Amino acid sequence: MKSALRSCPALGYGAVRVIRNIVFTSILGLSVAAGAVFAETPRILALGDSLTAGYGLPQDEGFVPQLQAWLDKNGAKAQVLNAGVSGDTTAGGAARLEWALASGAEGLIVNLGGNDMLRGLDPSVARANLTQILQAAQDKGLPVLLVGMIAPSNYGADYKTEFEAIFPELSAQFNTLLLPVYFAPIAAQDGGIDPTFMQDDGIHPNAEGVLRVVAAMGPKVLELLAQTGG
Incomplete structure (x- = not known):
């Protein structure tokens, strides 16, 4: 020209x-x-372990892509960022939170603790790590959706009680949104998890299982978005 x-x-x-x-x-x-239009789209950081990362699933069938699709379908203006690391404990999540938030986020989903429980780690340690994460989010003014976990009975009643109390108590302490039990949407009548919705390892949900979890969590994420102003 x-x-x-x-x-x-x-x-x-x-x-x-x-x-x-x-x-x-x-x-x-x-x-x-x-750029302004992009900046106006709230970014939700999903901090978690393999359940968040999408372990064992095709890329578009993991938790984050399915949650993004659910939000898009329901007319929610948001971008979900995948900060899931397979095998991560609450300690790992706490250690990498600042790095994960470096690119910016307006809200946080915290889904950690499953690996602490599977390894039989002291619930007080998981509580301390999650406290660190939630305190950091609060200091940054980030609204949080905390996702709870349950423990099997084979560690004993005391362990189960102490571990499961972490999530509702920290949610109340830091005034977060709470999804009490991640696996609740695919639970079996006997209190376990319906194998129909699980991968062969019996630990991770399959695509249909993730779909059900996302459908249950979606309204809570909409609440989270409302708190970001998005």
């Missing part, structure tokens, strides 16, 4: 410069507007 303007005898240098500036300003204006 610049060479074409220069070849036109009816236009002097001053006119060319004016037109060039108008074109540049228009392009810049469009870029800024596009």
